Amino acid sequence: MGPIVRILLIGSLLCVGNSAPAAITAYTGTDLNGNPDPKNTALVLLPNSNAAEANFLAQLSAYGTETFESFANPTFTSFGVTFGAYGTGTLSSATGDPDYSGRVRAQAFGTANTQGRFTISGSRYFETDPGAAGMPNPGDHDNTGDFALTFTNPVTAFGFYATDIGDFGGVLQVTYHLLGGGAHLESIGNPSTTSGAIYLGVTTDDLLHPFTSVTFHNTFSTQDFVGFDNLTAGTISGTPVVPEPGTLAIWGIGSLAIIIASRRKALA
Numbered sequence: 001m002g003p004i005v006r007i008l009l010i011g012s013l014l015c016v017g018n019s020a021p022a023a024i025t026a027y028t029g030t031d032l033n034g035n036p037d038p039k040n041t042a043l044v045l046l047p048n049s050n051a052a053e054a055n056f057l058a059q060l061s062a063y064g065t066e067t068f069e070s071f072a073n074p075t076f077t078s079f080g081v082t083f084g085a086y087g088t089g090t091l092s093s094a095t096g097d098p099d100y101s102g103r104v105r106a107q108a109f110g111t112a113n114t115q116g117r118f119t120i121s122g123s124r125y126f127e128t129d130p131g132a133a134g135m136p137n138p139g140d141h142d143n144t145g146d147f148a149l150t151f152t153n154p155v156t157a158f159g160f161y162a163t164d165i166g167d168f169g170g171v172l173q174v175t176y177h178l179l180g181g182g183a184h185l186e187s188i189g190n191p192s193t194t195s196g197a198i199y200l201g202v203t204t205d206d207l208l209h210p211f212t213s214v215t216f217h218n219t220f221s222t223q224d225f226v227g228f229d230n231l232t233a234g235t236i237s238g239t240p241v242v243p244e245p246g247t248l249a250i251w252g253i254g255s256l257a258i259i260i261a262s263r264r265k266a267l268a
Helices: 003-017 047-057 250-268
Strands: 024-031 060-066 079-082 088-094 103-108 124-128 147-155 157-163 174-179 183-188 197-204 210-217 224-234
Touching: 024 047, 024 183, 047 157, 047 197, 047 224, 060 079, 060 103, 147 157, 147 224, 157 210, 174 197, 183 197, 197 224
Parallel strands: none
Antiparallel strands: 024 197, 060 224, 079 088, 088 147, 103 124, 124 224, 147 210, 157 197, 157 224, 174 183, 174 210
């Protein structure tokens, strides 16, 4: 085996041995509502959650944001959402009740709905709650704070704002489901975040296992109403790291080296 082939083969094996694992990264920021009457006062300045969103978006090469501004008040799940030119998805129930898990609501920007929820931009947001008079089949919804967002095409980044998590001690559990199986869980909110705002953005650099859907579960979904706004889906910047066992390209280099070496030996 000649020196060039020997170097190529050794180099390819070193690449395999040093391949970095895929990384899932979360960007979070929380703004508490310290106003004397927080349930009736919307937060307009969101330095912490806005900074988390900016850090999240800085990692992306392409993305789109659903602000719910095009929806009528109310629009009940299930319904489609759009991330601009980047793609689409569907909001639907993640419980045993397929007909209801939330609705689009109208609220003037800068004002709260007297219950601690408000828009992040514009005059629309998505709200989960356990059902009330005037909603489809009132009284039949015992656990409707859970919903799912299913992407038409898998994404490597998804983020959103949530308002008024933590009433009655509820915690929001957000599960990012991966292509091929597996999931990543993030938990946000606590009693101090009632009437406040939280931003959560999550990215993965593994193109083999992007996010196919995200499910939202509130640990006190029968009481803890939560607002959601500015949902962003996109793709992470740069060349993603390919984790084990997705090193086919690297092994291909090693195989090529072996083939070259065999041919050189046959010609000798």
